[in-house]
Amino acid sequence: MHGYAKDKDAYLTRLRRIEGQVRGLQRMVAEDEYCIDVLTQVSAVTRALQSVALGLLEDHLGHCVAQAIDEGGPEAEEKVKEASAAIARLVRS
Template structure:
């Protein structure tokens, strides 16, 4: 199944996550700090299980951001596409299915 290429080059000023952008960015900055902490842990020869625990926490945090973005996409981009016309809606459904398949491989 093929879908149209991403419309990021033709993007409108606001994305589906625009209302939650500050929240997503705050989480991503926190995750960035977690990853820097992981680097320090390995550099400091911390206990393997402690490092793995922190990796799990950072991974879970990233998955939560992904779920938030997915929710925003469904509620904004997909919903608007379905309302616009059937062909556009079908394209967004196909895009959503591909995104879900990627996310479930985590």
């Protein structure tokens, strides 16, 4: 079971909302809305995705990484490395 399991429904609700926002972007473009208004909405969707990612990361650190550390051994270091690489991708995206 993964760290986010306990918040699964909340994540699914947020992702469905983001899906709706992306459909909203399609409508704005289809209806020739002003570029800046479309850009403002793109920034809002990006921030919503980011906050889903930050939640997943906190759950992962507090559950999967913590569990590996608790059990000790080489897996602990691998989990930290893996999480750090995911953080780097997030920071650079």
